[in-house]
Amino acid sequence: MxxxxxxxxxxxxxxxxxxxxxxxxxxxxxxxxxxxxxxxxxxxxxxRDPVMFLGGEVYVGMASQFGIFLWAAAAAIPLFAGYLVGCHGESSKLRNFLVASGFLSLLLGFDDVFMLHDEVFPDSVEKIVYLVYASAVLAFLVRFQSIIRRTDYLLLVMAFVFFAISIGLDQLHLPDINGFFWEDSAKIVGIAAWLVYFFQASAFSINVMLLKQRTAPIPQVALKR
Structure with missing residues (x-):
């Protein structure tokens, strides 16, 4: 005891x-x-769980719930990496990149989970919400372009492409295809690519930190006679 x-x-x-x-x-x-x-x-x-509260089947929203886990991981991993990098005195820009990545993922995930642009905000401002998100992403890319270019950014491009496909299908409402399936499938692929990219970027940042620690000069200690 x-x-x-x-x-x-x-x-x-x-x-x-x-x-x-x-x-x-x-x-x-x-x-x-x-x-x-x-x-x-x-x-x-x-x-209570929505399925339990509404009396639905346990599989209702299964793919959507999976997307929540992806968003949560995409936010948590760079935030934790940013904490580690900051604790070891690494460059503030690298730390800020990781923290901004985590909060950007948190913002996009929050919108997706609570359907802000679909249900909470009125249709008249939906395009404004998209514009705000696009501006936040653009500011992130411009601010940290020097770091992003050093990473394997192909997956980030892939994420943007599939997010654009998902948004486009949501706006077009094509009658001859199963819009929900293709729109949400593209979104899930985009989230997965987003998660894997920021996992790799976080690992890259931690490796940079460790490499600098290994190559740092050993301080000289004066010996007393």
């Missing part, structure tokens, strides 16, 4: 981590309380 003093020491040492846990968990819980008070939405509608 751990001693009380050890437990106190653990609490004191992990105050920031404990505060972070509380802050993160307060976001969805606070949202549930807010919507309950504001819109009288029952908490179970927000807390």
């Amino acid at each position: 751990p001693r009380l003093s050890d437990l106190y020491s653990q609490i004191h040492k992990n105050l920031f981590s404990l505060a972070l846990v509380i802050a993160i968990s307060s976001i969805p819980i606070g949202l549930v309380v807010f919507l309950r008070v504001w819109k009288d939405i029952p908490p179970e509608a927000l807390l």
Whole structure:
């Protein structure tokens, strides 16, 4: 059994981590309380699994749920790599590239998961939302072009191509094809390419950090006589 003093020491040492846990968990819980008070939405509608709440089959939304995992990984991997690179004093531009990659993935994933451009925003501003996202991506590419050119960016190009196909099919509404299948299939391929690219870019950044550490000159220590 751990001693009380050890437990106190653990609490004191992990105050920031404990505060972070509380802050993160307060976001969805606070949202549930807010919507309950504001819109009288029952908490179970927000807390329970949609399939269970609506009484649907377990396979409903299976591919969409898979996409959520891909987006989550695409956000978490570069954010963690950025943390590692920053902790080891690597260049701020490399760290900023990884952090920006993570938050950009988080933004796009958040829109996809909660269907912001499809359901939340009115149709009149859907194109504006697309323009905002495109501007964010363009700013990211311009800001970090020197780093991106050093990576295997073919998969990033592939992701953009399939995202463009998905958006195009969503806008065209072609009557002779199964729009939902091809649109969402293209989106899943795009997300997968996006994830693999940022996995490789994160690995590249960590390798750069490790290589610089190996080749760093050993500091000379004066010996006392």
